[in-house]
Amino acid sequence: MATTLAERMNHFSGSPTSALIATVAELKRQGKNIISLNVGEPDFGTPDYIKVAGIKAIAENFTKYTPGNGILELRQEIVKKLKEDNGVEYALNEVTTAVGAKQAIASSLMVIAGPGDEVLLPIPCWVSYTEMIRLAGAEPVFVPVRSDNYELDMDAIEKAITPKTKAIVICTPNNPTGAVYSEKDLRRLAELAVEHDFFIVADEIYEKLVYDGAKHFSVASISREVRDRTITVNGFSKAYAMTGWRIGYAAARPDVIKGIMAVQSQTTSATSAISQKAAAAALQGPQYDLHDMVAEFKKRKDYVVGRLNAIPGITCPNVKGAFYVYPDVGPYLGKHVGERTIETAVDLCQYLLDEALISTVPGEAYNVPGKIRISYSNSMENLKEALDRMEKALSALE
């Protein structure tokens, strides 16, 4: 018999969206004309001025280890950005870079939560939070968001607070729903955090992708006492189309940052020196690529929301952020085609993959079944074709 794995692996699972990416890649390799609506990254290239900074770093041999929290030049840019864009003042020792926002969140949770602690998670939520909380030894406590518009349900959050509540993880603009949380709700959340003394992990990775006049609000900007209970996480993956560069950051009070640096120093060390130079250039440079990308995403969102709501039985809130929508497909569950019964959103996504050759993510991945996540990070032409195919496949279900 093979030597057994660690006990924790009985309760820990890999990212379902990463697994789907591998499945779709394999189907495409086999020659299937799949249109990917499961994509979690911008379909735009990294802007040229950022790429040039990366190339220059390589040419100048800026290719060695850096300090664990990142190079001074980049941390200075991040401090400036957080002040100018988000209205939050952080000192240099209150910021650390990381191998993507993902590592910053995982390290943060290791630092602030452990066995016996509960961490509130508004759901649906990004696939990784749940497992990160468990890996830290704490217990995730799911709190559904409002079903009509995917905004925070503040009464439900208040009810879920117990003496064990150590933190809440919020993501705004949200993956997977696209909702942008209101300043009013975030202010109420901050009051609760101060009253009951828990941390807010604010994942702001989609901050720049907002439409229709929506405004991103940083919870840490409310007051000093809120700031000191908040870990503001952000990165370069979505705003600058830099997913593969693996660079993000966290900002928080010094003891939290020191803790994050300790975790990182014993696991990954600093992120790539080359990516750090490129990230500094991203913040210093012109932001017009970002503005073009936002304008394009807005057009696509309007198109996709319009098309989805025109399909009988589907309802899709017209959300204002990120590049996802999360339509309710409930009326299609329990339907049949031939021998096939569609019981769950997982079945529906598999059916759409098999029959319409479009890849979507079932709501189960985000802890809320009966819905699917559609990413509009794809060309207008592909989105049009994908929605035609989806409409046809759904109309075959009875």
Ligand SMILES: Cc1ncc(COP(=O)(O)O)c(C=O)c1O
């Ligand atoms: C909500 C959310 N947070 C964090 C991340 C990770 O970002 P990064 O590429 O900076 O690790 C993602 C990526 O999909 C995300 O959707």
